[in-house]
Amino acid sequence: MADASESATIPITVDFSGGLEMLFDNKRRHSISLPATDVGGKPANIAFLIDHLCRNLMKDPRAELFVFDGHIRPGILVLVNDADWELEGEEAYEIQPRDNILFVSTLHGG
Amino acid sequence: MADASESATIPITVDFSGGLEMLFDNKRRHSISLPATDVGGKPANIAFLIDHLCRNLMKDPRAELFVFDGHIRPGILVLVNDADWELEGEEAYEIQPRDNILFVSTLHGG
Amino acid sequence: QNGCSRQLTDDEVDRYSRQMIVPGMGKEGQLRLINSRVLIIGAGGLGCPAAQYIAGAGIGTVGIVDGDVVETSNLHRQVGHATSRIGMKKVESLITHLRGLNPLPSYIPYPTHLTPQNAAEIISQYDLIMDCTDNPATRYLISDMCVLLGKPLVSAASIQKSGQLIVLNCPPTPQGLVDGNYAPCYRCCFRKPPPPSSMVSCGEAGIMGPVVGMMGVAQAGEAIKILASALHIPPRPLADDDATPERNLRQPTLLIYTYDLESAVGPYSFRALRMGGRRRNCFACGEGSTLTLEGVQAGSPNYEQFCSMPTSRASL
């Protein structure tokens, strides 16, 4: 039987917009249960979420359209409950239950 | 000292849109503390809220632009947490803490 | 209805290629647009921008209804007209502009106000109706005709710094059916008109051009998606079907837009309000409704009277 702390998960919604939904089964909203901690036991943060999404949710082989050098690729904004992640601590932000995390691609057409 | 049940209040936000904000100090959003029960001790519902707004929040003498015959005037939609009040029981809906109640005037111009 | 068999001409491919390559549109969507007939009622602040994008997208037949003539005070917001066409019927002026933009559609002018007498004859000839009018009596008339004739309705309104938009009666359901999850009509959502004392026109209360412009463009966007994706065709006629893509048409969203002269676009600029479905006791579409085409033509209900109870005074 698994240790409670190992199997605990955080319920969140993850949204994709500006074309990124194409990489995730063409669905704009995903309700997921995120492991509460990483393998080292540290609370799940955005960096961990990004890795988790690449491994478990992405349906498209073109991971380079979402991550670059182990980080979110340039030209993608990350929003924590509709606020720029810069206001929340960026990759280090620790995810809370019922958070909404939005990934939106910067557009340039006109 | 007042009885707890008499002085209890419910914190809610009340929004006005489509021109109705003109009757309420030109402010579109009001955070108010609504008495939890009416004088008879019944839980505060939307009918009670409308009466409360007329007595306490309206800055404009033209009450007939908001109420008519003791009810909300025709041509005003009432939304409970962004849903038409018809889905929630109309005047009888019992107000919950942190509810958002929106009054919006139906527009006809074009 | 679909006509997907014919090929697109080279001219059509050239002109519509940028929207045809959008995922979900394709040649099929474009052919559905080309085979569609849209009626725009009102050639003013909503109708002008709506018509530009309807014509641009290649809707095959575009009817436009308006009895007014172009005035100077229209031109800050009615961007399909021109100073040189002041005094001309609005439908002629707007069609002049649309033909310049895209000569391929058929444009049908109705230089008249919509009335209970002419409404059925006009509306029956179209697949989708856009309410771009400016008064409640005409709005209730249009909705009632859409219920009776089974037409989807894209309705918008705007005044001063506010706008509203909703898709109604889509997909259309026969009058009187209520045991199921059906789309509402205008009366289901807006049971009674406001008293005239609380109403003013854009002429009296004023209107910011981009506010009504946003609503008109949004109307075109809703009309184009409905026709391109055939959202107005029930998957199984008369069936009580809850297929996911339509749920939000059967319990539609009322979009409200609030423009603020003192601060930039923000969290409350747009709000999406959840409305109910068809109302059992709706006068027009509900159980046992007595509304008929013959009745409307003969003057029952009386729309003018319904929309003008007490005294008149400008205010909200």
Add this chain to the structure above:
Amino acid sequence: QNGCSRQLTDDEVDRYSRQMIVPGMGKEGQLRLINSRVLIIGAGGLGCPAAQYIAGAGIGTVGIVDGDVVETSNLHRQVGHATSRIGMKKVESLITHLRGLNPLPSYIPYPTHLTPQNAAEIISQYDLIMDCTDNPATRYLISDMCVLLGKPLVSAASIQKSGQLIVLNCPPTPQGLVDGNYAPCYRCCFRKPPPPSSMVSCGEAGIMGPVVGMMGVAQAGEAIKILASALHIPPRPLADDDATPERNLRQPTLLIYTYDLESAVGPYSFRALRMGGRRRNCFACGEGSTLTLEGVQAGSPNYEQFCSMPTSRASL
């Protein structure tokens, strides 16, 4: 700047009366518009609808920059052009339409692409800049010039079924000031461009007309409110002022619009995202920035290189 002393002409009153009576606008707001100079960079899917409402509202001087010519495939969304003007420079074509709508403003055509060499000369002559362009290199160039020349920037973008809008550098603050709550520039919000491999143009990826249309009209709405209410004039120059009406300009909202071909407008069609203020380490506006007009003109930074690192491949 204000010029509130002169009277409005009868022609102006006649033409602008419907927006002048909107609460908060008035004669003062209208005179501010008439005395304003707006530069629209890009005469395409964003620039066409934006220009219609800018011209309609009576902005006194409207400059338009675009080096392209009108093509058939533009016309489904670029509603200020016409079939008879295919092959004409877009700025000439659009100004033809705008002059027909409203002959009162001065229209200044710049039938050229904006470049690091001509940008300062053009942008310096305007009060407010609208970014209606279609590529990241020009977007970073425009923002840098707006920082250096102290111009508010209304920026929008759109492709396929998505749109974005944000008001930047408003009110403008001198480069390098960071101890205070100042408005961000484009680089503060969008630090690095996406790799070219993840970018495509509207020509390659497609675009729905009403989507880019909504964004263009919304841009006009933001520009008009800024100029009519003088939101771009800091109340006390250089002061660290937190006056309420400006807060949401100094920490602006990024509006995102998502259009869905399969369902009607709904709760997620519009989202308002809170962005940060000026970034201390911003390359353009931050502490110790080395960006200068002379440097830009001499080729530093190299915008083309900045926006084109790895290989090119169409995808998102």
